[in-house]
Structures are given as C-alpha cells and as structure tokens.
Amino acid sequence: MAFRLLPYIPSKDELIRIIVSKYKTTEAPAPSVDPGFIKLRRLETRRVKETSRYLIELVRDIVMNMPFVDKLHPFYRELLDLLIGIDKYRHALGKLAHLPTAIRAIERDVLFMIKIAGSREEIVKARRMYIGRIIDLIEDVAPELEYLRDAVRKMKKLPAINPELYTIVVAGMPNVGKSSLVRAVSSAKPEVAEYPFTTKEIHVGHIRLYGDAIVQIIDTPGLLDRPLSEMNVIERQAVLALRHLAKVILFLIDPTLHSGYELERQIKLLEEIVQNFSNVPVIVVINKIDIASREEVEKAREAASRYVREIYEISAIDEESARKMIMTIIDRYIVPMFIRALRSR
Numbered sequence: 001m002a003f004r005l006l007p008y009i010p011s012k013d014e015l016i017r018i019i020v021s022k023y024k025t026t027e028a029p030a031p032s033v034d035p036g037f038i039k040l041r042r043l044e045t046r047r048v049k050e051t052s053r054y055l056i057e058l059v060r061d062i063v064m065n066m067p068f069v070d071k072l073h074p075f076y077r078e079l080l081d082l083l084i085g086i087d088k089y090r091h092a093l094g095k096l097a098h099l100p101t102a103i104r105a106i107e108r109d110v111l112f113m114i115k116i117a118g119s120r121e122e123i124v125k126a127r128r129m130y131i132g133r134i135i136d137l138i139e140d141v142a143p144e145l146e147y148l149r150d151a152v153r154k155m156k157k158l159p160a161i162n163p164e165l166y167t168i169v170v171a172g173m174p175n176v177g178k179s180s181l182v183r184a185v186s187s188a189k190p191e192v193a194e195y196p197f198t199t200k201e202i203h204v205g206h207i208r209l210y211g212d213a214i215v216q217i218i219d220t221p222g223l224l225d226r227p228l229s230e231m232n233v234i235e236r237q238a239v240l241a242l243r244h245l246a247k248v249i250l251f252l253i254d255p256t257l258h259s260g261y262e263l264e265r266q267i268k269l270l271e272e273i274v275q276n277f278s279n280v281p282v283i284v285v286i287n288k289i290d291i292a293s294r295e296e297v298e299k300a301r302e303a304a305s306r307y308v309r310e311i312y313e314i315s316a317i318d319e320e321s322a323r324k325m326i327m328t329i330i331d332r333y334i335v336p337m338f339i340r341a342l343r344s345r
C-alpha cells in the first residue's frame with residue numbers, strides 16, 4: 001500500500017538540532033596555508049552552502065514523498081479527509097514547499113555578508129545571523145511539521161485493503177455468520193486490518209479466480225453490523241467510504257433467533273444499507289438454513305424482498321454451499337466488470 005513507505009518527518013526541535021549540528025560539523029574544503037581570516041571565510045562560506053543544501057534536500061524529500069492526494073483512490077482519499085482534513089494537508093505541504101526559496105534567500109544574504117566582511121567579528125556575526133534566521137524559519141513551520149507527523153501516524157494505520165481489487169463487502173448484524181462466510185470462501189487466512197473510527201478489526205479475505213484474478217471479500221465488524229442512523233457523522237462517513245470499494249454488498253440475515261436479533265431489526269439495517277449505498281447492488285443471503293425452519297426462511301425472504309431482488313439461501317458452515325453461491329455472484333457481477341476492464345485496456 002502507498003501508505004507504508006512514508007517519509008520520516010522530524011519534529012521542530014529535532015530539525016533544529018540536525019541543522020545546527022550539520023553546520024558545526026561541516027569542515028573546510030581543503031587544508032590550506034591561508035591566513036586565519038581567509039580560512040575562516042572559506043570555512044563559513046562552505047558551511048552556509050552545505051547546510052542550506054542539506055535542509056533544502058531534506059524538505060524536498062518530505063514534500064515529494066508524502067502521498068499526492070489527487071492520485072489517491074477515492075476510498076482512501078475520503079478516509080484520509082476524515083482523519084486529517086485534505087485541505088489542511090495540502091496547506092501544510094504547500095508551506096513546506098516554499099521553504100527552499102526562503103532558505104536560498106537567507107543563504108544569499110549571508111554569503112554576501114561573509115564576502116564583504118572585513119574582520120573575524122563580522123564573519124561571526126554573519127554566522128549568527130544565518131543560524132538565527134534558519135531557526136526562525138523552522139519555528140515558523142513547527143505547526144505544519146507537527147501536523148504532518150500526526151498525519152503520517154494516521155496514514156500508517158489506514159486499512160491494508162487493496163482498492164484496485166474487485167471487492168465484495170459482507171454486511172449484517174452481529175452473529176449472523178459474516179465471519180463464517182468469509183472464512184468458508186476465502187483461500188488463505190483472512191488479513192486483519194484496522195479501520196478508522198472503529199475499535200474492532202476488520203478481516204479481508206481473498207478469493208482466487210482463474211489466472212491471477214483475485215476478488216477481495218471484507219468482513220465488517222463495527223462497520224456494517226449496526227444501524228447507520230445511530231452513528232455520529234464521522235463514523236457514518238467512514239463507513240460510507242466503503243461505497244468506493246464495494247462492487248457488491250452481501251447482506252446476511254439470520255432467520256432463526258440464534259444471533260439474538262429479531263428479523264425486524266435485521267431488516268431495518270438492510271433498509272438503511274440499501275438506502276445509503278444506492279450505487280452498489282445489495283444481495284440478501286439468508287444464512288443458517290441448516291437450523292432454520294422453512295417458515296422462518298420464508299418470513300425472512302418475504303421481508304427482504306421489499307428491498308432487494310436477489311436472495312440466496314445458504315449455510316455458511318457448509319463450505320460447499322457458501323462457495324457455490326459466491327461463485328454465482330462473482331460470475332454474475334464481477335466477471336462482466338473484468339471483461340469490460342480488459343476490453344477498455
């Protein structure tokens with residue numbers, strides 16, 4: 001993921017320490033027999049140039065290696081906006097991007113002072129001025145540095161979901177069988193990922209198709225397992241960012257009372273999801289048919305059919321029925337997208 005390789009951003013104090021030490025440890029160009037004053041002038045000139053170059057490179061490295069928000073996948077852009085505010089992010093990077101110009105201006109002034117200095121004292125004065133102005137410059141961007149350090153910390157925690165893969169999102173109240181389904185249909189052990197604004201970890205499974213094709217399936221504890229109407233604005237937006245990812249949403253219903261949630265509550269959540277994810281097809285999966293009565297299944301089917309057209313019946317603990325259903329859904333919804341994508345290449 002783009003968010004794993006982020007530049008290290010020093011704090012204001014760290015940066016000042018780095019720069020002062022860089023200045024002090026820069027040595028004279030070459031041993032010379034010049035008299036003291038000329039030697040000092042050569043040394044200070046070199047120190048100013050080297051330190052400026054070093055700081056410019058350091059700043060440029062940060063600016064160039066932070067994620068370019070316009071290039072981010074909308075899923076990540078939306079989450080990032082909620083986490084750190086994209087306008088603020090742009091502003092902070094913009095401010096850093098202006099530093100090289102300011103550094104060069106200081107360098108120019110100080111080199112001139114050194115050039116015309118007539119005494120040791122004047123050179124020392126130029127040095128003090130250089131260090132002082134550079135420190136002021138760093139102090140001036142201290143809030144931006146702090147903000148970007150925090151932004152990097154948050155970016156590193158963004159979920160490891162590949163937004164380029166076709167994705168199936170599994171929704172439904174707790175205990176209806178979401179994790180069982182993801183486990184039954186995905187090849188390896190699902191990956192665990194953090195998701196902003198939830199305390200629970202989400203699980204990302206992979207379904208291997210023909211060739212290199214992979215479909216991603218996401219289990220959503222803490223996200224699509226509770227009423228959206230009970231979330232705060234930010235949580236809701238974080239959940240809705242999934243619309244950029246999901247090609248299909250599978251909504252699981254437990255028609256028995258084993259999950260502890262009445263059918264009505266489950267249907268209410270279904271309704272919310274259908275309304276909020278209007279651009280994503282929602283498919284209902286009635287689970288646990290191994291223990292449900294025919295009557296329970298029919299009741300669930302009837303209630304769900306008010307909101308969706310497609311309804312499957314499975315038992316997630318019977319891997320074969322789960323896999324068969326997933327492949328049918330992939331064939332119907334995802335394979336046509338693959339083919340379209342191949343054609344438009």
Ligand SMILES: Nc1nc2c(ncn2[C@@H]2O[C@H](COP(=O)(O)OP(=O)(O)O)[C@@H](O)[C@H]2O)c(=O)[nH]1
Pocket residue numbers: 172173174175176177178179180181287288289290291314315316317318
């Ligand atoms: N009998 C039966 N139990 C199931 C089925 N699917 C899930 N369960 C059980 O229901 C409980 C909750 O399942 P889980 O996958 O953790 O639900 P989640 O909270 O939606 O992820 C577990 O004890 C599962 O073993 C099913 O099809 N039949």
Ligand SMILES: [Mg+2]
Pocket residue numbers: 175178179180219221
């Ligand atoms: Mg679960």
